[in-house]
Amino acid sequence: MIEAEYKARLSNPEAVRAKLQERTGSETVSYRDVYFDCDGKLGGDGREFRLRTISGEDETRHLLTYKDPAVDSETGSKPEFETVVGEREQTEEIIARLGYTPVIELTKRCENFRFVSHGHELLATFVTVPEIDGTFLELEAQAAEKNVDAVLRDLRAVLAELGVSEEELTTELYTDAVAEARKRSDSSHDR
Numbered sequence: 001m002i003e004a005e006y007k008a009r010l011s012n013p014e015a016v017r018a019k020l021q022e023r024t025g026s027e028t029v030s031y032r033d034v035y036f037d038c039d040g041k042l043g044g045d046g047r048e049f050r051l052r053t054i055s056g057e058d059e060t061r062h063l064l065t066y067k068d069p070a071v072d073s074e075t076g077s078k079p080e081f082e083t084v085v086g087e088r089e090q091t092e093e094i095i096a097r098l099g100y101t102p103v104i105e106l107t108k109r110c111e112n113f114r115f116v117s118h119g120h121e122l123l124a125t126f127v128t129v130p131e132i133d134g135t136f137l138e139l140e141a142q143a144a145e146k147n148v149d150a151v152l153r154d155l156r157a158v159l160a161e162l163g164v165s166e167e168e169l170t171t172e173l174y175t176d177a178v179a180e181a182r183k184r185s186d187s188s189h190d191r
Contacts, residue, residue: 002079002144005155006138008170009134013126017126019163020113020162021113024115026113029054029110029112030054032053032105033051033052034102036100038098048078051092062086063084067080072149073171106129106175107129108127108129109128109129111126117154132178137162
């Protein structure tokens with residue numbers, strides 16, 4: 001399956017949140033993501049290998065995710081393979097023994113809204129990352145490869161209904177933005 005997704009850096013997050021709250025309730029969680037690579041082979045090809053811990057009020061769960069390169073350059077939508085894992089520490093040990101090392105770790109504070117629109121089960125996530133200015137919205141749905149374009153059109157329609165403009169859309173990666181912010185912070189401490 002393809003994770004068909006749009007990401008936007010919101011200029012008026014409260015207005016968008018209010019429109020989502022009219023549709024459904026939300027769940028607030030924290031994502032602790034560690035991205036792994038082996039000699040830059042994955043990242044160099046646009047692939048991702050991630051271990052995520054999702055912590056909420058009622059539960060903590062761990063997901064192991066692999067993503068192929070983007071199938072849509074405008075959105076960065078990628079084929080995604082994901083599974084729940086039971087023990088984070090043991091999974092990290094397996095990953096290390098396979099030759100993968102952590103390349104970046106980051107925390108995302110998320111507010112998830114799940115709803116159905118245009119015939120799709122959607123996940124809208126408000127995201128803040130401590131090292132990055134602003135509030136982001138991710139809107140995603142699962143799509144078969146042959147339906148990606150149609151699903152992306154439907155996602156655009158939902159974004160318009162939520163008041164998200166074309167100018168707010170971005171393909172900026174959190175990993176790149178966090179790495180850049182840390183680099184700036186390190187260089188300012190060196191002065």
